[in-house]
Amino acid sequence: MSLPGITARPLVTLTGDADFAEVFFDEVRLPEQALLGPLHGGWMVATTTLSHERANAARLYVEQQSRLRDFIVDSAEGGEESAAALEDPIILARIGEAAVRADLLEILCQRSISSALAGGDSFRTASLCKSVWGELGQDIAALGFDVLGPGRADGRWLRHRLASRALTIAGGTTQINKNITARRVLGLTNR
């Protein structure tokens, strides 16, 4: 990245952080050994990298399960009002709803791994994991922000609330993902 001709312009996101950047290449000269994989094999390198990212997604439920537990701990320790929310029937039902979906997501991810290992088609379950995970993450973040607001727990739940918008966008939006699932899993097409 220190080579002459590379300019990186950080892109500030909703959370105020700059997690990615716009990168400009202006006549950058590279040594031959910088080539990844064979010449003109870039698509293969990119899709292989992506498939590892997606395989990693098979254990993403763990992150949501622990985030939900963090919410309960933060609420219990966040003062009288947030501790009282943990006895509110509406909040308890929302916690229950998120917990049920997180555990069902875990089973879905395991089924996806299991059918891949058994040589079956894991796409049916794998394609669903990402959408379920994204919407669940947004619901847990919203629950945390509703109860704890921007002021408690070091402002963590405001950051989660804002950052969670990315969950249904990054790695393919939920809507495009649904188009692919409709076509590949359910066989729904224009013809």
Next chain:
Amino acid sequence: MNLEYTPEQIALRDSVRGYLASAAESTPWLPPKDGTDGSDTTWRGLAELGVTGLLVPEEFGGAGGDMVDAGVVLAELGRVLDRGPWISSAIAVPRALRRLGRSDASAELLSGIADGSTIVALGLHRAHAPSVTATTRGGAVTVSGSTAEVPDADAAAVLLVPARDGDRTCLFAIDAAAPGVSRVAIPTADRTRRRFNVGYTDTPARPLGELRAEVADAVIDEVLIAAAADAAGAAERILELTVAYAKARKQFGKPIGGFQAVAHLCVDMLETVELARGGAMHGLWASDAGTDEQRHSSAMRVKAFSGRLATVGDTAIQIFGGIGFTWEHQAHFYLERLLQWSTFLGRPDRYLREVGEHLVRTSRPGVSAVDG
């Protein structure tokens, strides 16, 4: 947890599916040909396949199967909206009796269940604090009181009833034709399922043993899990029918499934169906091989998800459009089956709160998850 069917389970699924496809009576939206609802004929067919005794131990003429095997059959019965008493007679009763210890009365019931000659129903409403009381006079036992919401009580030749017996709760077998038995049908959301308030007045009863609280808990969990597997089968089938319709039905010269608005609804249904199926699979596994805690959490989870599962029926009708709203089409039977599951043994929101309370209890600072 093994997530793939064994070759034996695939063979079981295929033989049950093949039989049910050949039994026209198992399609409840068609008017019955013979004046009955057809469930007797289907029951005899299932008995001939050896399926009524799937969970009965081999020594009593059953197949000695486990809950994962039962799940294979449940999914098939759910797919065709079977009206028979399979969950009562082939699951609830054998799973309760195996936990009560051996007796001649129990052996006789199990043999009758296995060969399909005896249909037995079990009421679990308030099983922990029954309002039925047993009295022993000169060696003869009678029971009096009532049990609410007993499934399949009309089809049953024998009713099993939890009753207070001194300071214990015991399970009793009652001949459904015995004096003092009254059965009153109660409204249900689903015309393929029947439930009754059953009353007893000085009715002769045979004791089957003590129904300890943990036994009642386990059987209630397993009935919830079985009903969830049935509902997941029904939801899977209405999804298939809906997708087939979305491919065949054209508007503006294109199949409606080609429009994203419709395609995304189908994917929403698929997502809910697959989440529910996994929940049922886990419950069936936990009933056989999990701890009591795993089985109970699993049962709470599938029941808490039942409200969401019913949306599969709602969305199906939306996609079918006007025809789906009429009795000309079978879609509404699927919605009713799923709605019935959502009300069975309590509303889903009650279970959602229970799951939430459990997680709060076990996640508070200073509490280890194991203690909870």
